[in-house]
Amino acid sequence: MIQTGENSQTSRRLEQAQQDFDGPVHLSQPYPGAPPLWIEPTDTKLRTSIEAAAEWMSRNHDAIERALLSFGGVFWRGFPAAGTDDFIQLMERFEPYSKGYSGGTSDRKAIKGQAMEATRTPPHVYIQLHQEMSYMPSNPRALAFYCKQPSATGGETVLCDMRGLLEEIPQDLRRKFEEYGAEYVRNLRSADVDDFRARPELRHPSWQYRFETDDRDDVSSQLAERGAQCDWHDDGSLTFCTRTPAITVHPQTGDRLYFNQLNSQIQNTYTIGEEREALLQEHYDDTLNRPFAVRFGNGDPFTDEEYLIVHEIFEARKIVFPWQAGDIMLLENKLTAHGRHPFTGERDVQVMIFD
């Protein structure tokens, strides 16, 4: 049988994984040429005993690490993960991300140990494809999601294979990413000041809430440690800013990869809708005072037109990934981007980030 380049690469990867993994599991790659490697247990013990599953995970740790690099992600369905404790136990061989999530943009709180809520971003919001904390000078190597409860409708995690994406960006725009890098500006209000930003519909969080402290020095030192510049204002609010390259070379695979969040953090009518954009325009005199702002690292705007070019490339490569309760997915953070579709109902997806 003659195979196309992509098909033969897909089957080579799968053959390699079949050699690497040990035990009663079935391996497949449901989205040819794209993440993740899909793993299902084929015997009752592995399906029902958390001890057996944890032992299998530990024994296959090296194979999981290799698959993470070759597929960009690994997915487990049918393993007995009934709650956060099981999720933590199954992921115990992975090193927690030492810097934690301080300064992160998503509204999420710890659940237990290293496990966090995936996000409190409202259900109607489409969280665009992004690589975790790529707006920070340091960021996690990998992240794992665990679905405790899928939403009634929507709520799929979306994935994007980042290998080859950069090359699809037109050369002029690619050069801007390469030369200028990216800048992210965040403003957090003070919980002690009752100004317009305290209006709930603006969703302008306070630094006290986000950093879980009232101590400015503590916040400043956490941000300095993360490589962010801090600016405290007379009204008690805090602006902090990070500037990073927009492209990275993968330390193991050598792939040159798009690695920034200009397209996922930009606030415009396409990303936040006309109504919210009008609300923000009405209240903020400068886009840089808003809760989020992005631009190129040289101060040039990342325009709506440029956003649309990148957005369409991401959307054309997007994989829509529906959850079932008990599913776990591990992603290599540089090789695979993730996002979330809007949803209805209760959705409980938890996350851990790893070094």
Ligand SMILES: [Fe+2]
């Ligand atoms: Fe994320």
